[in-house]
Amino acid sequence: MINFERVSKRYAEGHDALREVSFEIARDDLVFLTGHSGAGKSTLMRLIMLMDRATRGKVMIDGVDLARVARRNIPGHRRDIGVVFQNHQLLFDRPVFDNVALPLIISGYDYREVGRRVRAALDKVGLLNKERAMPLTLSGGEQQRVGIARAVVGRPRILLADEPTGNLDPELSSEIMQLFEAFNQVGVTVLIASHDLALISRLRHRILTLREGRLVQGAACE
């Protein structure tokens, strides 16, 4: 589903963020991506999201070579991937419902379908009673769950999460991780970047470790 072949990314200022990274994530897999900050986790995510393009090597997502995705097709590519951000990236002037509905509005679903799917997604993350609440009135964990609901509402087959538990206490963190596992069990490919080694090593999934842009562990599929 996600396939990196000797991918390197060098930024304009000469910093090598990724060096010859190769790995493959199969459909229905849940994989953790770890490493110190600056090791290249975010860069790797950005390449998948087409926020950046690889300097060398090939990134394949769902059989599509990302180098061949034209600029104008980037939005379409992003609609196929659900993303959860560390800082939530919510619209703070809109209620929870509108935030979760955003990807569906962008894809052009009709209102009834939007309502149905948004409630289903909110139900999955346990926030069904908060659909009219403004994000600022929610706790950090709840905001993160709104972000997750938004990421899964369009039923993507790939779910990326960049430090989804970054600001949460251990208990909330493992709740969030259980959510990701639940989505994985219904067939979503999940890639989670996290430096919370204690948490992710308990969960017994494959772990990719980056160090200074190189993949030092987890390259092979088990």
Add this chain to the structure above:
Amino acid sequence: MNKPRLEGARQSRTRFADRYNAWLRHHRLSAADSLHRVLSNKLSTLMTFLVIGIALALPVGLNVALDNATQLSAGWDSPSQISLFLRDSVTGEEAAALATELEQRPDISAVQVVTSEDALAEFSALSGFADVLASLEDNPLPNLLLVTPTTGLEGAAVGGLRTKLGERQEVSEAVLDMEWLQRLNSLMELSRRIVMAIGGLLVVGVVLILGNTIRLAIENRREEIVIVKLVGGSNPFVRRPFLYTGLWFGFGGGLVAALLVTLCLWFLRAPVSQLAALYQSDFTLKGLGLMGSLNLLVLGGLLGLAGAWLAVTRHLADIEPR
């Protein structure tokens, strides 16, 4: 949305009608949402409406004034009159024959003969020099033909007619009586050009003002745009609400302009009709009319759209998720 997918993703199954409906839905949503934003920000919206309204009202008001002046002067426009002073050798009968001949021309509608005797009689009656004139041996006045050109003949053609008639051997001098009218017309033409130039400048100003307003709106919603782009919003999707914002500002400005012009005309109406009454004229000020006001609204909307387009193409592409 038009990317071919290898595996049956949702959108590839979306039929054209669904896509059209989605497009329409988002247009409605953007229009309503941006109208709501424009109206909820009362004070700054009012200021923007006023700025645009005043900038539009100025040239439009001047144009309405010019239209009224044209309407007023149309009564005196052509036909102006050409006076043909005939040579002394031409007798009254010959003058009458010439008049009949000239009346056949297509560019002349009427010729009036004023014989030297008539002229002398009129002159002595009006001047009070009757005794002096009676003592003269010869009548010093020539025979005169008053030529009225066909209605609707343009200034240049009337001038040409005057030259042509002046070249005839019976004619000693041909005088166009109403050269001042041509000067007035040139003046009006000049004013119209000036109004057009001012209008052009102000229109550019309106587009820039609106562009700047939209640029600020874009800046204010920068984070939102980043988020929308992150979850897959295309450029047209992000652009749409801002284009509608421009449209609403433009409409509002056009409405204010129409109101201002109407208000000014209403303010001037009473003194103008008083003045007209003094000149025994039933002239009344003509306003914008319904169509004129609607045109102004549409013009405002188009300018708003243009300004928004300018801002959006310049600034929106810069905002990418980092």
